[in-house]
Amino acid sequence: MIETLSVYLQHKFVVYALIVGVLIALSSSLLGVTLVLKRFSFIGDGLSHVAFGGMAIASVLSLTNKMILILPITVVCAILLLRTGQNTRIKGDAAIAMISVGALAFGYLIMNIFSASSNLSGDVCSTLFGSTSILTLTSFEVFLCVILSIAVVVIFIVFYNKIFAVTFDENFAKAVGTKADGYNLLIAVVIAIIIVLAMNLVGSLLISALVIFPALSAMRVFKNFKSVTVCAAIISVACAFGGMIISILAGTPVGSTIVAVDVAAFAICSLTGAILGVEK
């Protein structure tokens, strides 16, 4: 087992994949709590479908650096969704459903019509479930992933207190003069970036799992924002790393293996939380 691993680790792309995977897992876990609690999770879900549509366009255009196209599309949609979501609840929800399902259908359609590839269902499958994309990233994409992940982490740390305040009590934040709308916009843009990043790791259908599971797991055990955030980051990184190693050794698809490990971590945390709760 160790031998197989060391053989794999001699390949540069495997090491890159591990580094990128860990960074993506770290950045995607940070906003999980905000996403879960601020009812932004529906935006996150919608955006992952948009990212799929973007990916479809990018592969039809056979761009080498797909992220260059997907990123701006997703960010723009994040801003649009946030805007519509602010008006009336129902209209906002409908808009999200429309955009996300529309993007999914449109993406599959153009892939079907224009794709030059002989293995269409394989392409679609890997876009949805990210089976191999983490290993086939170009060095530019690796570079972009690293930069973006670091940017997300830095933004999160710098605005940590603001994000907490706006998530906890938006009205109070506004009343005392914090530009809550600006921070909501920032959060939406960062979520868009995270989704595009996470798409490389687990594919567009499984993104929400990567973002939400670590936060939910941490919330089972800890009761304050800081510990939950730190714990979510640790869980996410550990699960992503473990998942990738397992998938290399067992030859399972990367994305779904990582998510399976995340689910296992959630089960363990729920159990721990229940035991701690009983002891109190």
Next chain:
Amino acid sequence: MSYITVENLEVGYDKSVISEKLNFKIESGEYLCIVGENGSGKSTLMKTLLGLIKPVSGQIKKADGLENGEIGYLPQQTVVQRDFPASVKEIVMSGFQARCGLRPFYNAQEKKLALENMERMGITELADQCYRELSGGQQQRVLLARALCATRKILLLDEPVAGLDPKVTADMYELIASLNKEGITIIMISHDISAATRYADHILHIGERVFFGTTDEYLNSDIGKSFVTLQKGGENQ
């Protein structure tokens, strides 16, 4: 110029007006109590003053001195999502966020002030507890401590003593009065008319009839007399 000048203000939600046209002024260092029946629009007025909802018509003029990071606010209700992981200390500290501007972290002086405010509210032992697991009165004190952290010039309180026990209520009124003596302007909504008339120097009564004036004027006015007797009667029953 007055701190806050309100002219012909009508408040409401989505163009449906709740209040009559309001005209009043708040000078720096004053203590204004807003009284009136349930549903008369007191909370709505306070939210409008804070800029959380738009006035239906009329104007609110604020003096230049009033900037971000100088306003403290205690909402009547704070809807906190289920399971929100937040400790008491984190919430109290979040009162400082506006005054931080773009500075990412709280400084030592702010941390000290937060501890003092928690001490004042008697929640020091709860500092590391989860907000969701506190009693209603304890939660109210946490939010009051947060409001105290946020304020430097003006403090807006929407029923600050609701849910507090008698001792903390008395302490609370004394604390607000002492903040007012230190020069902080107070705008408070209260159903406790005897406390309102004891501590405040101005009263704004809203409802079917509107009154604005000093506390003495209020006590001598028809509307004030009838409202005070009404409450006294209620207490004697």
